[in-house]
Amino acid sequence: MSIEREGGMYYLYCDICGEKTLESFFDFYDAVQHKKQEGWRSQKNQGEWEDVCPECQEV
């Protein structure tokens, strides 16, 4: 799970590089929207969903 709650805010984490986005979100839904807009990708790995930031995606 790579949308994490921290201090009442939501943050996005990349499951590959572990990097946290600078943006934080009040709303879980906003975090999901941001993920889509920025080109993050969800992929299934060994039965678990992981989120991959644009920089870690193979082109």
Ligand SMILES: [Zn+2]
């Ligand atoms: Zn990454």
